[in-house]
Each structure stands twice: as structure tokens, then as C-alpha cells.
Amino acid sequence: MSHSGTSMSAEAPTPQPEMPRRRSRVAKSNRTQIVLFSILTLILTAVTVWGGRTWLRNSETLVFAVGEANGPEARFAAKLAALLKSNSSRLQLKIVPSADNAKALASFDRKEANLAVLRTDAKIPxxxxxVAILDHDVLLxxxxxxxxxxxxxxxxxKKIAVMADSESSAALVRNILELSDSPDAAARVQLAPPGSTLEKLxxxxNGAVVVVAHASQIVKDRSYEQLAKRGGFTLNAIDAAKALARKYPALSEETLTTGMLSGAPAIPDDDLTTIGxxxxxxxxxxxxxxxxxDLARLIYENKADLALSDGFASxxxxxxxxxxxxxxxxxxxxEYINDDTKSFMDRYSDMMxxxxxxxxxxxxxxAGIYTKITRVAPExxxxxxTAILDIGERMEYAKTLDALDELQDELEAILRGAVIGLRDGTISSDGLxxxxxxxxxxxxxxxMRRDHLRRHAGQTPALSAPAGQTTTAHDDNVVVVKTAQSA
Structure with missing residues (x-):
């Protein structure tokens, strides 16, 4: 077929299929769930500790054995119970009265009570x-x-009268004077009848009167001052107080301060030693x-709230x-008395x-819930x-270096994602x-594909076409089109 000298149209190249789109991958991450479960775990732990602490703070009841219901021990116990309640303490008291203090101590000795009040000359369980010294009885x-x-x-x-609340005080005086074995001990040392006064005794x-009473009550008793103004008595020191306290451990050496019994005249007129x-x-x-x-802390830090109106425990x-x-x-x-300050660990060790x-x-x-139910399993x-092979399949459609660079970027992105996933647990090392x-x-x-494209991008066709014709060279999957230029 003949052609004119003018340029002829080139043979239309065979259309090449477009590169298929990459398959989308849904990134799965456990990070949000891990954070959520961690927060929920800490919150639930805090609630559990608070609830457990609250439960423990209200879980212990102490039985307090006391003497007669209207006695000083019972009234002190009632004050202590009210103090615990007002301070929202975890401790509570159950007060159990008895006929007298001796029976209360017997109950304590049988482990039927947790707390009791005793005087040191009692039979000590x-x-x-x-726990605390509530008061002192002094001997006047x-x-x-x-x-x-x-x-x-x-x-x-001398013939001695003992002014006290019980026969035990008279027995104490007899023991101190070593008269217990004497056949006339009871006659020589007698408990004063109820309602007795010093003047009557x-x-x-009676050549002497020994008063055994709470120091807190003696300070408030104005009858001593009234009798002193009439010159009715002399207050004597017990010269062997230290030796007696050493001999009888239940006793203690006590000091009667100036003016304790009477301010005017001052009795004693100077500090005086006795026993108690x-x-x-x-x-x-x-x-x-x-x-x-905890109990000691509340007692020592709230002394004023525990004092009775008659002075006991003041x-x-x-x-x-x-x-x-x-x-x-x-x-x-x-522990409280010797070290009032506690370290952080001591104070909060139970909560920790x-x-x-x-x-x-x-x-x-x-962790079980997270693993079995809601966890996004690592890939x-x-x-x-699969994603890598997808890139390999699309490589044959990459006809330019730019298209090849895009595939290279996708491959590197998959590698970066794998490294990050291995680090945070969203990808397992299985099949690495x-x-x-x-x-x-x-x-x-x-x-290899990039080298191939670079070699053939500047290659000259091996056969030259006549003027006015277009030569199309095919080399595998690469098509290079040259268009003849007119002279």
C-alpha cells in the first residue's frame, strides 16, 4: 500500500490495563481496650480497698466488764463508748455490768470481756x-x-479507822502495817461506817484515820478546809513510802502537793510524800x-471528754x-505512748x-475478661x-518509576506497621x-523492576522506520513509542 510524503498517523498502541487498587487493611489495636481495662481495674481496686477499709473500721466490738451499773467504772465505760461513736471509730463497746468490780475482773479473767478497770491491789488477771492510768487512790x-x-x-x-469504799482498803492497811496475822488486827484497823466524819472518828x-480516796475527789472535797480552820486534824507524811512501794509492787509512791486538801490554811504547807x-x-x-x-490514741487525745463529774478519770x-x-x-x-508519730508505711500498711x-x-x-471476651486478637x-504478595501482583502494572516508588512506599509502610505491632502486641511473632x-x-x-525500567527508558529502537512511519518496539511488558519528526 502506497503512502504520500506527508506524515502518516502512527499505529495506535495497545491499551495497557490499569494497576488494580491496593487491598485495604483494617488496622486493629488493643491500645484503647488496654487503657480502658487498666483504668477500670484501678478504679475497682480503689473502691474495693475503700469498702474493705470501711467494713473493717466498723467490725470490732469490745466487751467492757464493769462493776455496779452506777459505779465510776461503768460511767467511764459509757463515756468511752460515746467517744468512740462520736469519732466514727471502727471500735464499739458492749458494756456488761456486774455486782461489783471483783466480779467484773473475774469475768475478764474468764476471757468473757476484753476490757476492765482495776485497782492495783486487786487480784490481777x-x-x-x-492501757491507761485513769486515776490514783492516795492514802491520807x-x-x-x-x-x-x-x-x-x-x-x-494506834487504833485506826479507814475511810474507804470497800473492806479491801482496810485489808490493805493491815498488810502495810504487817498486822494481818495479829489476832486483834480487825479490831485495831476497822473500816469506818458509812456516813462517818473525821470529827466523829x-x-x-481513833488515834489515826487513813483516808483512801481518788486524788481527783480529794482536791474537790471542801470539808478538809473547813475542818482545818477549826484545827481539827494533822496531815502526816508516810516516811517509808519509797520502801513500802518497793516492798509491795501494787503500791506507788505519791506526792501530795501544797494546798491539795486546803488552801487556807495550806494543807499540806509543803509537798508531802505518801503512798497510793x-x-x-x-x-x-x-x-x-x-x-x-487505735483505742489508746482516742483515749489520750480526748481526755477531757472522758472525765466524770466527780473527778474520776480527769x-x-x-x-x-x-x-x-x-x-x-x-x-x-x-506503741502509741512511745512513738506518737508513725511512718507512712506504718500508718497505711494495712491499706497497702x-x-x-x-x-x-x-x-x-x-485479664480473663480481656483475653477471652473483648480482646482484639493480635494479627x-x-x-x-498477603499484603506483601498483593504488592508483588501489582508490580507488573507499574510502567513508570513513580508507580514503582508508590509500591515501594507501601511495602515500607507494611514493614513499619509490623515493627510497631510487634512492639505494642497487636501483631504476634507467629510466622515472622x-x-x-x-x-x-x-x-x-x-x-530488579526499577533497574529494568531505567535501562529501557533511554534505549534507541534497533530498526529505523521509513519517513512518515512510526516504529513500535515491544520488549516484554515495556512499550517505547517513538514518533518520527518531519524534517
């Missing part, structure tokens, strides 16, 4: 541990008029250190915490232990090979070798 050695009693030996020669022939007894709040030794430390004092104390201090009370236990249990439960590394082989294979193929 073996499991009793001191009084003689009629201005007749002084200089020594205990002089006192032994002196008038009835202590009223102690005691607890069972088996009670926990934490419980008794000056609460710490017990002796030495190992050689007559009644050993409870470990919880000693409870929190650790709760966190372990709750964490295990949530296997081998599954990423398969992923590695697929990645290296496609990467090398892209490199």
Missing part, C-alpha cells in the same frame, strides 16, 4: 495488759488536832496491736511501758496490703504476607520468618 494519814505521827512504827500502836477514840494505788484500764493481751493502738496518764512494770503495758498502747491483694484478684479477673506476622521471606522477595523484585 494473768492476761491483763495496761490523818491524826487528831496537832498530834503528829512520825513513823509507821508509831502508827502501828477522832471523838470515838493506781486505777488502770486493762485489756486482754490477745487483742491486736492495731486495735489497742487526769488520764500514760502507763509505764518498761519491762519491769507491775502490770505490763499492752503492745498497742506502748489490702490494695495489693485486691489488685491481684481484680487484675486477674479483668499473626505471617498474615501480613514467612513475613521476612515475603518482604525480602518483593523488595528484591522491586529493585
Amino acid at each position: 494473768s492476761r491483763a495488759r495496761a 494519814l490523818l491524826s487528831p488536832g496537832d498530834k503528829k505521827i512520825k513513823t509507821v512504827a508509831d502508827l502501828k500502836k 477522832f471523838a470515838s477514840g 494505788l493506781e486505777w488502770l484500764l486493762v485489756a486482754q493481751s490477745r487483742l491486736s496491736t492495731t486495735t489497742m493502738s 487526769k488520764i496518764e500514760p502507763v509505764v511501758t518498761d519491762k519491769d512494770a507491775f502490770i505490763a503495758a499492752h503492745a498497742g498502747a506502748a 496490703y489490702l490494695g495489693a491483694a485486691a489488685l491481684s484478684v481484680i487484675g486477674s479477673i479483668f 499473626k506476622a505471617s498474615e501480613l504476607a 520468618e514467612t513475613f521476612k521471606l515475603g518482604y525480602e522477595f518483593v523488595r528484591d523484585e522491586i529493585g
